[in-house]
Amino acid sequence: MFMNLILLGAPGAGKGTQVEFLTKERGLPSISTGNILRAAIKEGTPIGLKAQEYISSGRLVPDEVIIGIVKERLSQKDCENGFILDGVPRTIGQAEALEKAGIEITAAILLDVPDNMIEQRMAGRRTCIGCGATYHVVTKPPKKENVCDECGGELTRRKDDDPETVRTRLKVYHEETEPLVDFYRERGKLFVVDGSRSPEETNAQVLEALEKLK
Numbered sequence: 001m002f003m004n005l006i007l008l009g010a011p012g013a014g015k016g017t018q019v020e021f022l023t024k025e026r027g028l029p030s031i032s033t034g035n036i037l038r039a040a041i042k043e044g045t046p047i048g049l050k051a052q053e054y055i056s057s058g059r060l061v062p063d064e065v066i067i068g069i070v071k072e073r074l075s076q077k078d079c080e081n082g083f084i085l086d087g088v089p090r091t092i093g094q095a096e097a098l099e100k101a102g103i104e105i106t107a108a109i110l111l112d113v114p115d116n117m118i119e120q121r122m123a124g125r126r127t128c129i130g131c132g133a134t135y136h137v138v139t140k141p142p143k144k145e146n147v148c149d150e151c152g153g154e155l156t157r158r159k160d161d162d163p164e165t166v167r168t169r170l171k172v173y174h175e176e177t178e179p180l181v182d183f184y185r186e187r188g189k190l191f192v193v194d195g196s197r198s199p200e201e202t203n204a205q206v207l208e209a210l211e212k213l214k
Contacts (some may be wrong), residue, residue, distance in 0.1 A: 003028065003082035003213065004104060006089070008180055009111035010173045012118040012125070012166070013195045014202060016134070018111065019084055021203045026210075029078045033066060033087035036073045047072060067097045074103065082106070090177050095184075107213055108184035109206055111195030115170055122166045126155040139198070 003026065007015040019030045040048030041055075047068045054061045070088060073079070085105075089095040098105065113121075124137040126146070130153025135142050142148060146155045159165055184190040191209035195202050 002106070003210070004085075004106045005082070006085045006105055006108050007111060008108055008177070008184075009195055010113060010115070010118050011160075011169045012122045013111040013113045014121075014199060015086075015111060017199045018109075018203060018206055019086055021199070022084055022206070025207070026082075028082050028084050030084045030086050031070065031073055031079070033070060033085075036069055037061070037066070040069050040072065045072065063091075063094050063097050067094065067101050067103075070098075071101050071103060089180060092179050092183055095180055105184070105189060107210070108180070108190050109209060110181055110190060110192045111202065112192050113195040117196050118170060119163060119166050122161045123157075123163060125157065125161050127158050127161075128153040128155055130154070 005022070005028065007018055009015050022028055023030050037048075037051055041052045042048070047065060051061050051065050051069065054065065066088060070085070074083060089098055121136070121139075124139075126135045126137065126142075127133070128135075128148035128151065130148060131151045133148050133150045134140075135148075135155060142155060147153075148155055160169065181190060191206075191212070193202060193205035193209060197205075
């Protein structure tokens with residue numbers, strides 16, 4: 001079934017893990033705004049060049065440019081049966097810009113996790129400095145302590161995962177991104193799942209929610 005999805009939730013709610021599950025289970029491409037922005041700049045597309053102008057001058061890339069790059073990417077063949085957006089929308093403005101650009105979202109899945117659990121999760125997260133693979137000291141430990149299973153690189157805790165930084169990121173999420181929950185609820189497209197469970201149990205809830213779309 002044709003399915004255009006976004007995953008909502010605080011940083012550390014497990015969105016990346018669920019995207020990995022869904023790309024394998026449903027064959028939907030994950031469209032990361034960060035990745036496609038870098039690709040558009042590297043390829044020198046017109047909208048990529050425009051984004052480069054903002055970045056080179058130290059300015060934030062405006063929503064209309066971000067949405068333009070997303071729309072450009074979604075026109076490719078691998079997205080004809082649907083996609084999972086990663087990193088956008090982050091604000092009501094971006095969600096409205098997606099609608100204005102004719103990019104329809106089938107469902108928004110909220111991974112609901114309490115802030116105190118988010119802080120615990122992030123404190124235990126480790127990232128490979130070589131390939132970027134992520135682990136968790138409790139729920140997803142590497143086979144060898146502090147060594148990446150994939151490339152043998154050293155694992156470290158990113159500054160983003162420091163407790164003080166996490167609390168700041170949560171504050172930004174609640175102020176800027178959480179309003180999207182009501183935005184998609186009002187449109188009848190919101191599905192809430194308990195993201196505090198294991199990744200596998202959360203995935204089962206996500207698939208159950210998607211079954212309701214048929």
